Amino acid sequence: MTTITALPNVSAPRGQLTLRDRVADVWSMTRRNLIHISREPMQLSDVTIQPVLFTLLFIYVFGSGIPIPGGTYKDFALAGLLLLNLTTSVMGTAVGLSTDLHEGVIDRFRTLPMWRSAVLVGRSMADLLTASLCVTIVAMAGLVVGWRPTTSIPMVIGGFLIALFFSYSMSWVAACVGLNSKGPESAASFGFIVLFPLAFVSNAMVPTQGMPGWLQAVADWNPVSAVTAAARHMFGNPNPSANVSAWPMQHPVEAALIWCVVILALAAPLAAHIFRVKTVD
Amino acid sequence: MSAQFMIEAEGLTKRYGDTQALAGVDFSVPAGTILGVLGPNGAGKTTAVKILTTFATPDTGRGTVAGLDVVTQAAQVRQHIGVAAQDATLDGLLTGRQNLHLMGELGRMSRADSRVRASELLERFELTFAADRVAKGYSGGMRRRLDLAASLMTRPPVLFLDEPTTGLDPSSRVRMWEIIRELVAEGVTVLLTTQYLDEADSLADHIVVIDHGTVIAQGSPLKLKEASKGARLHVTLSEPHPDAVSALQELVDGQVQVSEEGRLLQAAVDNSPGLATTVVRALDRAGILVDNIEVRQPSLDDVFFSLTGHPAAEPETPILEGVPA
Numbered sequence: 001m002t003t004i005t006a007l008p009n010v011s012a013p014r015g016q017l018t019l020r021d022r023v024a025d026v027w028s029m030t031r032r033n034l035i036h037i038s039r040e041p042m043q044l045s046d047v048t049i050q051p052v053l054f055t056l057l058f059i060y061v062f063g064s065g066i067p068i069p070g071g072t073y074k075d076f077a078l079a080g081l082l083l084l085n086l087t088t089s090v091m092g093t094a095v096g097l098s099t100d101l102h103e104g105v106i107d108r109f110r111t112l113p114m115w116r117s118a119v120l121v122g123r124s125m126a127d128l129l130t131a132s133l134c135v136t137i138v139a140m141a142g143l144v145v146g147w148r149p150t151t152s153i154p155m156v157i158g159g160f161l162i163a164l165f166f167s168y169s170m171s172w173v174a175a176c177v178g179l180n181s182k183g184p185e186s187a188a189s190f191g192f193i194v195l196f197p198l199a200f201v202s203n204a205m206v207p208t209q210g211m212p213g214w215l216q217a218v219a220d221w222n223p224v225s226a227v228t229a230a231a232r233h234m235f236g237n238p239n240p241s242a243n244v245s246a247w248p249m250q251h252p253v254e255a256a257l258i259w260c261v262v263i264l265a266l267a268a269p270l271a272a273h274i275f276r277v278k279t280v281d
Numbered sequence: 282m283s284a285q286f287m288i289e290a291e292g293l294t295k296r297y298g299d300t301q302a303l304a305g306v307d308f309s310v311p312a313g314t315i316l317g318v319l320g321p322n323g324a325g326k327t328t329a330v331k332i333l334t335t336f337a338t339p340d341t342g343r344g345t346v347a348g349l350d351v352v353t354q355a356a357q358v359r360q361h362i363g364v365a366a367q368d369a370t371l372d373g374l375l376t377g378r379q380n381l382h383l384m385g386e387l388g389r390m391s392r393a394d395s396r397v398r399a400s401e402l403l404e405r406f407e408l409t410f411a412a413d414r415v416a417k418g419y420s421g422g423m424r425r426r427l428d429l430a431a432s433l434m435t436r437p438p439v440l441f442l443d444e445p446t447t448g449l450d451p452s453s454r455v456r457m458w459e460i461i462r463e464l465v466a467e468g469v470t471v472l473l474t475t476q477y478l479d480e481a482d483s484l485a486d487h488i489v490v491i492d493h494g495t496v497i498a499q500g501s502p503l504k505l506k507e508a509s510k511g512a513r514l515h516v517t518l519s520e521p522h523p524d525a526v527s528a529l530q531e532l533v534d535g536q537v538q539v540s541e542e543g544r545l546l547q548a549a550v551d552n553s554p555g556l557a558t559t560v561v562r563a564l565d566r567a568g569i570l571v572d573n574i575e576v577r578q579p580s581l582d583d584v585f586f587s588l589t590g591h592p593a594a595e596p597e598t599p600i601l602e603g604v605p606a
Contacts, residue, residue: 017356021389028386032372039374039415108370108431111334113359114387280337 022115029122030129033096037130046089047134055081055141058205066206071238078142079159079231080204083224085134086167087199091191093127093171094178098187101179101278110279117272124171131167135160150236159234162253165260166227172267179274203249204228207240220246223259230256287312287439287470288333292342294494295328302328304494305342310472310487312438315465317485317502318474319585325494326474327367330443333472334364346439360389363432367443370428373417377408377427380416381434388435395434402430406460422453429460440464442473446480458484478582490588498588505584513577514550516560518543519570528567532560550576 017025037043058081063073100106100119109119139147139160149156174190181187201215202208202224208216219225225241229252232239241249248255288310295303303325310316318326331337333344335355344351347361371380378399385395403412406426411419416427425445432440442461446454461484465471475481481488482502490498490505498505514533518525521543529537533548540547550556557574564571 025387028383032375032383035379036374103373104366104368104370105372107336107366108364108384109387110336111359111362111364111432112384112387112435113356113389118387 017113017115022118025115025118026121026125028114029118030125031122033123033126034129036096037126043092044130044133046092047085047130048137050089051081051085051134051138052141054085055138055145059145062205068207068238069240072146074142074145074147075237076232076240077205078138078147079163079228079235079237080202081142082135082138082160082163082231083166083202083204083228084199085138086131086163087170087224088191088195089131089134090127090167090170090174091188091195092130093123093174094181094187094190095184097123097175097178098181099184102183106279116279117275120172120175120271120275123175124168127171128164128168131164131171134167135164147237151234155234155236159231162227162230162234162256162260166223166256166263169260169263169267172264172271175271176267176274179271179278198222199224202228203241208244209240216244217246220244220249223256223263225249226252226255226259285312286310286345287347288316288472289345290329290333290342291344293329293332293339293344294341295325295332295337295339297328301494303332303339306489306491306494306496308489308496308499310470312470313465313468314486315461315471315473315484317481317488318472318491319476319478319481319488320474320491321476324491326491327443328494329491330364330441330472330474334362334441335359360435361437361439363435363437363440365425365428365432365440365442365445367447371416371424371431373415375416376413377403377416377419377430378412380427380431384431384434390435398434398436399430402433406430407456422449422456425449425453425457426460429457433464438469440469440471442471444474444476446475446477478585490585492588498584506578512550513583514546514548514556514560515573515575515577516546516564516571517541517573518546519572520544522567522569524567525564525569528563528569529560532556532563 055077058077059074063077066073068076097120100123106119110116149159177190177194178187181190201219202222203219204224208219208225211219220241226248229239229241229249233242233252239252241252244250248259286309288308290306290308293303293306294301306325306329308316308318318329320326328337332339333346333351335351335358338352346358349358349361351358372383375383381399381402382395385398386392390398400409400412403409406429408423408427408430411423416424419427429442429445445461446457449457458480461471461473473481473484485502488499488502488505489496514529516525516529525543525546526537526539529546529548533550535549537546537548539545556576560574561571
């Protein structure tokens, strides 16, 4: 017979959580999210099946009708496909956090002496891992259909990393939306209402020069365009945006990094704030 | 730290919008005992638990758990408590065992300790057979037991159980009661909220009755029952009789209630010696045939009714009331 309780295992009241505690909590929460994915692998379809589908659809259906100055559509399209898939897949973060919040499991975490923000950071870590899977699949699909980078390996990796950084920053925006939403369904609609226009009104799949003037202005200043242009630049792929005079198109790498940092710096504290407000009454 | 009381509430108030959820609640729970917080839905029970478990902050008043202030020392309080909320708060996509491991990790247990503890609790709560199944597929009773196991992972000395048996079938309910008694026997201090009077009666050492955010009575179950002095007389007639009520009326307090198509008569009575004999004689004189006569000591239901003027909320599924008296 085992004894169910003993004296409190924490005899001396402890003060602040150490960095080690926080890292451990983030790892626990990351693993929890990865277990979720392993239980419902279809959750991953937006970073596995969708990228392959988009690659084939865009390259073979649209590609034939979109001339790219100084190159082929498939070389042009790959960076765009990367951003298109990564941007739309952050919807998963919104839906996941909204589900957590509405299923009450976060209530239990709140009774534990854990670092509460680990719920968010753990989620963002799991999302970063699925985003990496997405990047790998897009790159492989691209290589299969004939995409070829022309720069060095470090440059190509740098291009992927910028895209991942953007995806990570955007997952915090999605976290804000998910935490504020009325439920998983309304969190999902965020994808269609915000993320799809964000991904498409950009230079990701077509050069912006053909758009109506006002729309081109929006597209050229869209963070997705900056990151796409940066990735194209680093892959050494055709980048028609280089001929656009808007500052982000002239300095795509700098613009992409600024966007990522600014979005993260605004969205992460905001998400943490919303989480605190939502979980204290 | 005051080791005498493991949980103390002093003048807790909390307002949500227009609703005064708590309007000044005081109670204290000595170490190693069970406090039953009894009240209908919306009485403020859950709000009191939320404050004491650091989920919510009181507008005024003070709460301590293990001598620690629930507002200013919330983080330390969380190291001493286990909470099983009204709705089981489990991760449905993790297995039972993974849920427990997660609680152990987040509760700062070593991996080895957490593993041993999880197996021990699964065994104890008869969940070993389902340990590696996803919690989503658990039955209501299993989910509650897993939830309780999750709250016990870190061996907390203070346990908050918010309506631990609401919605459970009778056998799961009895099992849950046994578990709670065992825990207390091992020294855990328990605060239990319930709308079930028999639950409070059978488990609690001390009962606090809350209605509309205030404590309207407290004491041991026995004391509360004594407080609503007087018993209830139940007389079952062989067949309805027009003179039955008038024959009884002078022997009882207040109105005689008639039900079962005139066959069952009920009334409040003084528990005086020989009451049953007197009643039978009076009815016999009037030529009324009696099948059954019973003088019932007040149940907590009666106590609740006499304190609040309204019956305690009944569960949607008649879990308790199916047993014939």
